[in-house]
Amino acid sequence: MKTPRAAAFAGIVFAVVILVAFAILLQAIQPRAGDTGAWARDKASAVNFALQLIPVAGVAFLWFIGVLRDRLGPDEDKLFATVFLGSGVLFVGLLFVAAAATSAIVFAAQEPGFLAGATFRLARSLAFDLTSVYAMKMASVFMFTASSLIVRTGFTSRWTAALGYGLGLLVLLFSQSAPLTLFLFPLWVLTVSLTILWEQWRDAEPRAAAREPASPPLAPEA
Template sequence: MSTSPQHTSPAPTPRQLSTPRAAALAGVVFSVLFGTTLILIRIHMPAGHEDSAQWLQNQQSAITTATVLMPFAGISFLWFIGVVRDGFGRYEDRFFLSVFLGSGLLFVAMMFLATAVAAGLVASNTSVADPAAHAEVMNFGKMVMVSASQTYALRMAAVFMISLATIWLKTRLMPRWLAVLSYVLAVALLIVSEASMWVELAFPAWVLVVSGFILARSGRREE
């Protein structure tokens, strides 16, 4: 009794993933969403301890919108990190790559923390049993939010820029002037991050410029 030979289908061969060009838009999306979030939260924010409750009451809808946008800004920034790392190719440096990834993730974590505190302040503003205690909670929450965003997140953004600029100088993957500009902005963020609450807008503007270069380069490669 003979048995017919069994035909086995060939195992699928793995294919290398390639970064789609649309992923480069992640930096543009982050710049728009993050910049909008900062502006919404910072509108008429008092610099000191006074009028925190009044600011929260007047800008409640704007702050709520900002807390909705921030998670999407963070997701877009993670995609932006992936796109930038993909551009390194075989020029990856383990040391600077570790600093690059770590500072980027810490930046997102600090901004999520600041936005979560803002969301908590909005939620706690609905029912007030003790106005004096509530005012103290508002002041404390606002100081935590400002410290997390301006003191910690901005400095992590500066480290992110410095590590990336160093990789660009070593590999010449980006124009030299862009790497130098990244150093200058990073040093400015490290030094004057607490001088003005609007300094934070320099980082999304920088991401927008970098994303523009990545999009232009990917467009030339496809031609």
């Protein structure tokens, strides 16, 4: 599979899988202020299923980063490339740690008295802050740098860069107070990936037409 198409498919896999995982988790887990932890027992199966999706999404996202860097090649700016790669890797790492902390809560919730103690509140706060504060801030930095690379190199439509700047600002400012901002980053990655696929398909049609052999000349009549 050629590089732009591989990046697009990896981005689509990441976006779809992480959107499903976030939707399940937000439906199951209450906001932090009123969280009693009942979800860790009553909705343990759904939460565990969502947590199992996160490593799949993380691997797809790392593939998305790698293929995009290969696509940029010598056009990649070292400053932007360093922040682009670093923020993406940090996002995945923080998301994995938050998922592990949430999984530990589900496991420990089977012990009597755990949900009423300080240990649950500590673990819950850790998982919440790792996701909504640190991981999502890194996601906003990734959106800013990726959008800047789009503007500088034009490897896809520049309107996706404008969208990335706007959504990245919303994530940066409101990820801790508005849980629905979790969906903005994967939706942007999905938009960029679909745009790359569309451009590949659109550009392939003229090339395919140019490669078609011309019709042979008609034989002269006897």
